[in-house]
Amino acid sequence: MPARPTFERELRDLQDELLVMSSMVDKAISRSIEALKNRDLGLARLVVSDDQKVNDKRFEIEEKCILITATQAPLASDLRTIVAVLNVITDLERMADHCVGIAKIAIMTGNEPPLKPLIDIPRMAEQSRSMLRRAMDAFVARDVAAANAVANEDDIVDQLYDQVYRELLTFMLNDPRTIDRATHLLWVAHNLERIGDRVTNICERVNFLVTGRMEEYKAAKQV
C-alpha cells in the first residue's frame, strides 16, 4: 500500500482531468480546421460554444490544485506536479481560444467562394495535434527526452507558417481582391502557429516537472 493513498489518488485524478482537458483541445483543433475546410458552419459554431466547457474544465482543475495544496501540503516533485498542472491548463485554455479564433473565421468566410484548396493549413493543424498528444504523453511519463523532441518539432509548424504566409502574400499581390480572404487564412495560420508555441510551453513544464529547472526552449535556441 502506498504511504499516502488519498493524496496519490488525488494526484492521479488531477492528471486524468488534465488529459481530459487536453483531448477537448485536441478535438477543438481538429473540428475548427474541419469546419473551415468543409465550410461547415454548424461544426464551427459547436467549437465556439464548446469553448465554455474547456474554460469550465480549466477552473475545475485549478480548484482541485488549490484544494490539494491546502489539504496535502505538497512538496518537492508533488509540488512541482501541481505547479506544472496549473501552468499547462493555462496553455490548454489559450489553445482552445485560438481554435475559437479559427472557428469564427470559418463562420465569417463560410459563404464566400474559397480562395484556394487548403493544404498547408491542415498540415499545420495535424502537426500541432500530434505534438500536443505526444507532449501530454511525455508529461504523464515524466519523459524529458520525449518532451524535448516534441518541442524541436515546433520548427515544422513555424516553417509551414512561413510557407502559408508567402503563398498568401503572392495571392494578395497578384490580385488585391483576394486580400480579405487571404488575410482571414493568414489569421488561421497564425492561430495554429500560436498553438504550436503553447505545446512548446507544455514541453518546458515537463522539464520543470522532472528537473525542477525553469528554462525556455526559445531562449536556449538563440544562444
Place this chain on the structure above:
Amino acid sequence: MDNTQIKEAPQDASAEGYNTPVATGGKSMEIRNLKAYYGSYLAISDVNMEIQPNKVTALIGPSGCGKSTLIRCLNRMHEVTPGAPRVEGEVLLDGQNIYAPSADPVKVRRLIGMVFQKPNPFPTMSISENVLAGIKLNSGRLNHAQAAEIVEQSLHRAALWDEVKDKLGKSGASLSGGQQQRLCIARTIAVNPEVILMDEPCSALDPIATLKIEELIEELKAQYTIIIVTHNMQQASRASDFTAFMLAQDGPGHLVEFGPTQQIFTRPTQKRTEDYITGRFG
C-alpha cells in the same frame, strides 16, 4: 572570537560582558567527522556540516535518526545525557574546537544556548528570575539596574516584553505555553550566546504560538546563528535558510542531504530526501 573565550570559566558577571546585553552577532559552526555514541552503540556517524552565521539551519528526519543527538553534540550536552555518551570528531565554533581538551563545557553552553521541546521555566522563580537564571548559574553577579536592563532587553528580543512587563514578579509557570517558550528563549538570550539551538521548540505549542516563535526566529537570526530540530516539514520550509536531512536506515544516523531550504523542499537531489519530505517514506 579569541582563544580564551571558551577556555576560561567566568569569574565575574561584568567581566563576562553580561551588563552589555548587545549580541556580538552570530558565529559560524563547523561539524567535522562527528560520531556520537551511547556506550558502544554508534548513534550518529560521520556528520560533516558547515553552519552559516546568522542563518537558520533546520535538522529534519524521522524519529530515531539522531537529529536530537546531533544538536546536543553542538553544545556538549550529549556528554551529560544518560547512557555512557561519547563524542568523536570536532565541532568548531568560529574556528575553535569546542571539544578541545582546554575548552570549558560550561563556557561552551553559554556561547551556544539551547531551547528545549517543552517550555521549562523554573516554576518557583518569577519571570525576571527566570530570565536571569542562566547568568546566576554562571555565577554572575549583577546590580539591580544591570539586572533590570538585561531582563527588559532579553524579554524584548524574545518578543515577550509587552505581554509581561506588568507582572515581572509573577511565577513563570503562570504564563501560557507559547509565552513560557518565549521566556525560555529570553533566558537563553540573556547570557549573550552566539548560537541558539532549538530542539523542536514548537511541538508542544498551538499553531498561533508556533507562528509567533517562527516570527521570533526570523528576527533573532539577525543577531544569532540558529539551529533548529523540527518534525514539522512546513516549519522547516518556512523558518529556515538551510535544511539538513538525516536518516538512520540500516545503521547509525547520518546526513543524507544538506542544502538551501528552498532547494531541499522544491527539488531535492536525493531520492530518500524526496521520499521523506513528500511523505512516501517507508
